[in-house]
Amino acid sequence: MISVQVGDITRLEVDAIVNAANNSLLGGGGVDGAIHRAAGPGLREECENVGGCPTGEARATGGHGLTAKIVIHAVGPVWSGGSRGESGLLESCYRHCLELALEKGVRTIAFPAISTGAYGFPKSEAARIALTTMRAYESSFTEIIACCFSEEDAEIYRRARDEVVGN
Numbered sequence: 001m002i003s004v005q006v007g008d009i010t011r012l013e014v015d016a017i018v019n020a021a022n023n024s025l026l027g028g029g030g031v032d033g034a035i036h037r038a039a040g041p042g043l044r045e046e047c048e049n050v051g052g053c054p055t056g057e058a059r060a061t062g063g064h065g066l067t068a069k070i071v072i073h074a075v076g077p078v079w080s081g082g083s084r085g086e087s088g089l090l091e092s093c094y095r096h097c098l099e100l101a102l103e104k105g106v107r108t109i110a111f112p113a114i115s116t117g118a119y120g121f122p123k124s125e126a127a128r129i130a131l132t133t134m135r136a137y138e139s140s141f142t143e144i145i146a147c148c149f150s151e152e153d154a155e156i157y158r159r160a161r162d163e164v165v166g167n
């Protein structure tokens with residue numbers, strides 16, 4: 001099942017939450033900052049041993065102080081106008097997260113709207129990419145949650161889900 005929810009991803013009781021991280025994996029603002037604050041210093045310590053992550057890929061760590069057992073750190077593309085492979089890199093992010101989650105036996109997973117904040121990716125296109133990729137993996141999970149931080153974003157993700165499901 002794919003669901004769209006509004007809320008703080010750090011509070012969701014799921015097997016894994018996805019972090020919208022940067023290449024260093026050493027924390028930042030936005031949802032990255034929220035996840036590191038909620039998880040505690042052990043998360044950054046573990047991330048320091050991961051050695052970074054290329055754009056379009058993901059790395060898994062423990063959840064530390066979070067309810068979620070696993071954090072999957074995904075590095076989305078910075079939007080540069082759309083002619084530098086940004087859409088393909090965002091799709092790769094979602095796919096890497098879902099493949100990694102399958103490897104770890106994850107059954108419930110929540111995603112933030114990767115790249116749509118500081119990285120400036122247009123929300124509607126990001127939502128279409130997210131929901132299309134989630135749909136391809138839907139039968140392998142009990143629930144995939146698109147966790148939006150505002151009702152406005154959730155509306156965009158619901159429309160994208162309806163379009164994808166309708167296809």
Ligand code: APR
Pocket residue numbers: 007008009010020021022027028029030031032033034076112113114115116117118119120147148149153
């Ligand atoms: N729960 C769910 N979603 C959240 C939360 C939260 N607690 N906080 C922020 N968001 C949402 C934002 O509203 C946005 O829709 O997460 C989405 C992604 O925005 P960013 O966190 O800015 O991530 P991104 O655009 O991928 O930029 C990543 O920002 O924080 C730095 O270290 C990070 O360099 C990296 C860059």
